[in-house]
Amino acid sequence: MANGSLWIGTSWKMNKTRDEARQWASAMTTVAFSERLQPFVIPPFTSIAPVAEALAGSRLLVGAQNMHWAEAGAWTGEISAAMIRDCGATMVELGHSERRANFGETDETVALKVATALRHGLTPLICIGETAAEKADGRADEVLDHQVRMALSSVPADYRQSTVLLAYEPVWSIGEGGTPATAAYAGERHAAIARVAQETLGRPVPCLYGGSVNAGNCRDYVDQPGIDGLFIGRSAWQADGYLKIVGLCADACA
Numbered sequence: 001m002a003n004g005s006l007w008i009g010t011s012w013k014m015n016k017t018r019d020e021a022r023q024w025a026s027a028m029t030t031v032a033f034s035e036r037l038q039p040f041v042i043p044p045f046t047s048i049a050p051v052a053e054a055l056a057g058s059r060l061l062v063g064a065q066n067m068h069w070a071e072a073g074a075w076t077g078e079i080s081a082a083m084i085r086d087c088g089a090t091m092v093e094l095g096h097s098e099r100r101a102n103f104g105e106t107d108e109t110v111a112l113k114v115a116t117a118l119r120h121g122l123t124p125l126i127c128i129g130e131t132a133a134e135k136a137d138g139r140a141d142e143v144l145d146h147q148v149r150m151a152l153s154s155v156p157a158d159y160r161q162s163t164v165l166l167a168y169e170p171v172w173s174i175g176e177g178g179t180p181a182t183a184a185y186a187g188e189r190h191a192a193i194a195r196v197a198q199e200t201l202g203r204p205v206p207c208l209y210g211g212s213v214n215a216g217n218c219r220d221y222v223d224q225p226g227i228d229g230l231f232i233g234r235s236a237w238q239a240d241g242y243l244k245i246v247g248l249c250a251d252a253c254a
């Protein structure tokens with residue numbers, strides 16, 4: 001269980017029109033979230049502004065699923081940190097395994113993006129995780145160590161106390177066909193990640209678990225020491241699914 005806030009959020013990946021996004025957001029506006037929780041939602045780019053408008057005044061933070069590291073320029077198809085801020089987002093997800101596997105994201109580009117995000121006042125949510133093959137080879141902690149060091153060593157000196165989040169998402173646990181990590185396995189990896197983060201940044205860095213989280217297993221994860229929140233896909237894409245998990249996590253904190 002987290003000592004500080006328990007971060008409970010969802011990325012919608014490439015799902016929802018603006019109308020669908022507004023419907024999800026409007027279901028949140030009357031919810032009294034537990035003070036122990038920090039809720040957040042990460043819509044696709046097209047829905048950031050309408051969701052941020054609908055959630056103005058609520059405790060839910062809004063994020064983007066990716067961004068470019070450059071300030072502006074000839075980067076067709078890309079989105080800058082300033083554009084994301086302009087739409088009302090205050091967080092940005094970086095390095096999701098789907099972007100690493102399908103769009104050439106690397107530890108080097110994630111590092112560049114972390115620095116840019118912080119300079120623009122965006123909280124980076126840095127996704128890390130080993131593949132099934134790396135796990136089978138007994139290399140999970142080695143892979144995570146490298147990912148964490150690369151991402152956190154890029155934090156500019158003036159921003160070392162800014163909020164930075166990690167999300168441990170074993171690649172084999174994500175999406176359709178994914179197998180959720182056992183809470184014990186996730187807890188062991190979180191302990192290893194916490195040691196590397198402390199070494200690299202000189203302070204604790206909150207780390208969320210993601211990968212087939214659902215209403216049936218969410219409490220097992222948040223009961224683990226060192227798991228500071230949950231990053232949820234499919235089980236939170238419907239408002240009632242998200243709120244069910246939020247309620248269970250609030251109970252776990254009580």
Ligand SMILES: O=C[C@H](O)COP(=O)(O)O
Nearest residue numbers: 011174175211212233234
């Ligand atoms: O961004 C969220 C993660 O990739 C987890 O997705 P999932 O809960 O659908 O497995």
